[in-house]
């Protein structure tokens with residue numbers, strides 16, 4: 001089957017899922033965090049090498065203070081429960097986003113996870129926290145402009161050189177982008193990196209997105225005809 005090296009997921013629908021169970025939205029975020037472990041393990045077993053998950057966007061600060069506070073505490077809970085297992089499985093944790101805008105404790109937990117797993121060579125588990133693609137591209141443009149001003153970069157930059165300024169510089173392009181919970185939009189996620197990604201929108205909310213649903217997405221991906229602007233082989 002066609003290989004999916006890099007899958008990205010917009011993990012949406014935690015709040016609605018919780019509400020449907022008569023639970024507070026925060027219970028949805030907790031169930032969602034636990035599901036990150038389940039799906040990371042499944043993705044690794046299905047041969048995915050890079051799994052990039054949207055956990056908190058630059059726009060999510062608009063939410064109620066209590067909800068944001070709860071989400072900011074989740075990484076500590078999550079890594080306490082699962083970090084040892086991730087290390088044992090050889091996962092490498094990468095956090096994408098502007099970490100210096102996060103509460104100190106949250107940032108520290110995320111930096112520790114990266115540090116502890118930096119020599120691992122298994123699944124790259126990329127978690128986007130305070131991530132927004134427009135912000136990422138703006139920061140990249142700033143860094144590039146600075147390099148030009150200071151004589152380190154030429155004005156004739158090509159796409160492959162510009163990519164080195166993005167937060168995803170160490171990763172290949174996204175092959176498959178999945179969004180859960182029935183919404184069909186991108187919400188400021190990986191705009192550059194999904195240029196030729198295949199898209200899959202599934203009705204399941206993130207807490208009910210099982211390895212079986214992931215398998216279904218990969219099967220559908222396997223049947224897609226990726227052309228990259230060329231012409232289909234006869």
Ligand code: IPE
Nearest residue numbers: 011012013014015016017055
């Ligand atoms: C995704 O679930 C998690 C975050 C955006 C932090 P939501 O919290 O957006 O859940 P819905 O979309 O309101 O159901």
Ligand code: IPE
Nearest residue numbers: 010011012054055056057187
């Ligand atoms: C996108 O979901 C962000 C994450 C999943 C972290 P949102 O729920 O924030 O997106 P919108 O507001 O419905 O577009």
Ligand code: MG
Nearest residue numbers: 012013014015
């Ligand atoms: Mg949502």
